Amino acid sequence: MEPFSLMFGFICLIGGGAAGWGLNNKLLNPSRQSSTIESLEESKRIDDLIQQNFNQINEKLTKLSINMEYIKKYDIKMEAVFIANEALQGNADLIDALEKLAQFIPENADETYLPQIDSTISSLAEMLFEAISDLGEISPNTARKAGLLALSSGRTHRAKSLFESAYELAPGHSTTLGLLEHVSVLLGNKLDQRHWIEAQIELDPDNEILLRKHAHLLVQLGDDDAQKDVQRLRALGLDTPADRSLLSGLMARAGSMEAALKDIDLALEEDPFRAEDWLRRAEILMNGEDHSLALESVNKCLELDRQNGEAWALQARLLSCTPRLKEASKAATHAVALGSGGIELIMLKADLLLTLGEEEKAEETIDRALNEHSEDGEVLAAIADLRLREGRFTEAWDILQGAPTGSKNTQLHVVEGRLHLITADRTRDGTDITDQQLLSQAQMSFSKAIDMDRENGLAWLGLARTQRLLQQLELADESLTRAERLIKEDEPAVWTEKALLCLDTNRLEDAQRHVDAASINGAGAVLSYIRGNLSARAGNLVTAKSHYDEALSIDSSHVRARLNRCSIYMALDQEQAAYDDANVLLEIAPKSQLAKIKRAEALMMMGRWKSALDDLRDVTLLAPHHHQALTFTGACFIALGHPEQAEGPLNEALRWNTDFAPAWYQRGLLYLDWEKPEAAISDFSAAVKADSQHLDAYL
Structure with missing residues (x-):
């Protein structure tokens, strides 16, 4: 029973008892019943008794009220x-x-x-x-x-x-x-x-319960977007047999080709002059990969309706897979003119014209699309991606920077991220400070793309690559796993990225296995570059050089392959070849500080100390923290007979990086030249502590 009910009953009990006692004394007393006239004394005595009882009741009620206040104070619920x-x-x-x-x-x-x-x-x-x-x-x-x-x-x-x-x-x-x-x-x-x-x-966005609940609800609503939820669960590695069964059912519900074809054929039997039915038939056959019959059906459609843009677009797609490229180009031109096929047909038309050697017309097609669809994020992303693949990076940046705020979509952010990676490759200086600043911008772009579409495999792949370059290796592995689940299995880019990640984590056998898997779908500059890295790790410098040669024969603008070959040349004492490679690098990427470091190193090997100093000053002007450039500067001053100018750069190098053995070694040489043997021995010891393989310091 509640405390309130108990107290209420207690009050009633006291009051009832008092009233009963008074009535009992008044009605049942024989002396009063027999007396017709009560004396004033007796009446006063009764009144006093009643007053006494009520005083007692009032006292009890006061105490009860105090108790109630106490209960209220200490029982918030009450x-x-x-x-x-x-x-x-x-x-x-x-x-x-x-x-x-x-x-x-x-x-x-x-x-x-x-x-x-x-x-x-x-x-x-x-x-x-x-x-x-x-x-x-x-x-x-x-x-x-x-x-x-x-x-x-x-x-x-x-x-x-x-x-x-x-x-x-x-x-x-x-x-x-x-x-x-x-x-x-x-x-x-x-x-x-x-x-x-x-x-x-x-x-x-990655809540397993919500994704599964959403998928099942969409199935009930007849919405095929449920596939996206199941795909995300798969990308997270959380899909269950029930989820896979749901996805299979969705795909089956999307339509059996045989049943759909049967229905459309019945419609065409009743009325063979409906152009849209012939187009529908062609689409069904194309999805079933019966391209020859699909082409026949789309031709029937165009016989009935020459202004059907979607039919021209479908014909262009079908013919582009055949040797009939001129016909495909004409069909694509018709489709684009009729405003059909979207950006896919615009790009297909441009590609076909390029293949047919009509570069000027291809450029006109792209420029026209850019002018007519300047606010369409999908169009801008496709053209920016094309310019990126062509190596026309400035134009790609111009497209991105000119894109209206509201037009930004997933693909635009992916292209932006890739451009940031290319910029980092061409401007990095090899120090954590500068490189992290450059790569963090790429990371931000890929993250924005993922925020907009978490099922975009390319965005996850780009993020994985960026995280690897930032040495966030565990995160890179997670992102790469996600990308692998979202991108088709035979995509070489996934295998090459896995190989590069294995290289960074010293899993050389796994790296080789991933390279072999990627090579099944064709060779490429990246594969040769990775093979070169594997050979260099194994100490096979000549083999490594041959792989870098192969990479650069496929893609002469591959910055990292040329940088690595430059290092191999120096290790093989071929300083002139290293110098030439560094010059080519600076033609490709004039802002590459690493290329200037490599050229300075080659010049030092050639004894051209003043020229080397010029390159090193350029580097330290932009990156005062560059400990390697500062160390080389000190070495140049020592070689030029200006030891008094060498100590400052060497001290600065060690201030930025106390674990850089060459800086300790060079300063030790300086102290030897100044006849400070104890200071020299201390620096040589520090060099050995920083790098136990530094033989010169040991000697």
């Missing part, structure tokens, strides 16, 4: 119950009373907490909801908790209204979104349920 009762009687504010009851709901309570709500609290809340016509302005937390109270009392629509108020005041609260989803399920509103699940996925 206080809330009293305030709610007073509010219902008009003696307190209804909203305050509701807030008092709501405080017993935990901050992040959801629908699973409903069975734990006290029945008294729930009943009082229900009565308060009856009495309250307008809740007015309340905090989002109070609105959410009050919504749970409404749910506990069976007021689903009132709960929905309260949860919506909480959402308007704090739209990013995950618990509120979950409760709104729960209410939509109770009300049987699947569209609302979808909306609130998708809002939760925006906050937590």
Whole structure:
């Protein structure tokens, strides 16, 4: 029994006892019944007794009131119950009373907490909801908790209204979104349920439970976008046999080719002059990879309707896979002129014209598309990607920088990230400070792409590459695994990136295996570059050089292959060849500080110390922290007979990197020249400590 009920009964018991005692004395006393006239003394005595009893009752009630105040003070729940009762009687504010009851709901309570709500609290809340016509302005937390109270009392629509108020005041609260989803399920509103699940996925895009729930709901709604959820689960490595079964069912539901073909053939038997039916038939056959029959059907369509742009687009796609490239080019031209096929046909037309040797017309096609679709992110991304693949990086940057803010899409961010990687390759100086600044921009672009489309495999691949270059190797492995699950299995770029990651983690056998897997789908400059790195790691410098030669014969602009070959030349004492490679690098990438370092190193080997100093000054001017350039500067001053100018750069080099053995060694030589043997021995010891393989320091 509740404390309030106990106290109320106790008060009634005391009052009833007192009244009964008074009546008993008044009615049942024989002396009074027999007497017709009561004496004043007797009456006064009775009045005194009654007054005494009432005083006792009043004293007990006062004590009881004090006890109640004590209970209210130390039992918050009891206080809330009293305030709610007073509010219902008009003696307190209804909203305050509701807030008092709501405080017993935990901050992040959801629908699973409903069975734990006290029945008294729930009943009082229900009565308060009856009495309250307008809740007015309340905090989002109070609105959410009050919504749970409404749910506990069976007021689903009132709960929905309260949860919506909480959402308007704090739209990013995950618990509120979950409760709104729960209410939509109770009300049987699947569209609302979808909306609130998708809002939760925006906050937590890789939530396994939400993705699976969303997929099943979309299946119920007949929406094939459910495939995206299952693909994301697969990319996360969280897909189950049930998920794979769901995906299979979705693909089957997308339409059996035989059944679809049968239906369209029946329609054409009834009316063979419907051009759109012939086009539909061609599309079905093309999806079934029966290209010859698809071409026949699309030709029938064009016989009936020469202005059918989609038919011309389909014919162009089909013919582009055959030797009939001139016909394919004409079909693509018709499709583009009729505004059909989108950016895919524009790019196909340009590619066909290039293949046919009509470069000027191809350029006109691209320029026209750029002018006519200057606000279309998809078009801008495709053309920027083309310029990037052509090595026309400045034009690609111009397209990206000119893109309107609202046109930015996933592919634009991916292209931007790739351009940042190329820029980093061409301007990096080999130090963590500069290289991280350059690579962080690429990382930001790929992350933006992933935020927009988490099923974009190329974005994950780009992020993996960037993380590897930043030496975030565990993150790179995770991103690469995700990319591998989203990109088709025979994509060489995934295998080459896996090989490069294995190289960075000293798993050389695995790197070789991944290179072999990538080579199944054709050779490339990157594969030869990786093979060169593997040979160099094994100490086979001549073999490494031959692989770099091969890489540069395929792609003469491959910066890293040429840098590595330059190093190999110097290791083989072929300083002139190294110098020539460094010059070519600076023609390709004039801002490459690494190329200047390599050229300075080659010049030092050739004894051209002043020329080397010129390159080193350029590097340290842009990167004062470049410990290698500072060390080489010191070495040049020593060789030129200016040891007094060498100590400063060497000290600076060691300030930036105390583990750089060549700097310790060069300063040790300087101290030997100054006849400071103890200081020299100390520096040589530091060099050996920094690099136990530094033989010159040992000697």
